[in-house]
Amino acid sequence: MDGMWAKWRGLLRRYALGLTPLAALVVVLLVGVLAVAVFPGIVEVRQRYNARATLMRGTEIVRALEAYHGDWEAYPLDLEALVPAHLSAIPRSALGSGDWDYGVFDGGRSFSLMNLHSSSTWHDAIYTYHSDDGEWMVLDTK
Numbered sequence: 001m002d003g004m005w006a007k008w009r010g011l012l013r014r015y016a017l018g019l020t021p022l023a024a025l026v027v028v029l030l031v032g033v034l035a036v037a038v039f040p041g042i043v044e045v046r047q048r049y050n051a052r053a054t055l056m057r058g059t060e061i062v063r064a065l066e067a068y069h070g071d072w073e074a075y076p077l078d079l080e081a082l083v084p085a086h087l088s089a090i091p092r093s094a095l096g097s098g099d100w101d102y103g104v105f106d107g108g109r110s111f112s113l114m115n116l117h118s119s120s121t122w123h124d125a126i127y128t129y130h131s132d133d134g135e136w137m138v139l140d141t142k
Helices: 002-015 021-072
Strands: 100-105 110-115 126-130 135-139
Touching: 021 110, 021 126, 021 135
Parallel strands: none
Antiparallel strands: 100 110, 110 126, 126 135
16 A cells, blocks of 8 residues: 555656645745736726626617607607617616616606616716716716
8 A cells, every 4th residue: 555655646746846835835825916916907897898888788778769759759758668669679787787777857858868786896887878968977986
């Protein structure tokens, strides 16, 4: 039995990276430090992507709302009225809960659209669009 263990130990020494336990600990610590340094950057890139995706999807809804207004001379009472004539489905927000808050004002002459904020620990901006202003505004939730 001791001979077999010696054989395996010899193979491990020969093919393992040749690291002493202290060197292996240093390597593990360096990998951990790099992971801590890189992870926030990855999260930030993902948040920027989600913000852009939310604006693109929201703009798709706004265009469908404007097309609906061109057809009916009023904005719909809810977003589902856009399906299927103007949208195949209501695109989900990439931020927050994925849902949109939509409201119609002045007897269907104006509207507001915003992504619903989630209660997650990540920072999610709230993007809001008012038809009277014709542009997206960012409400910072920090």
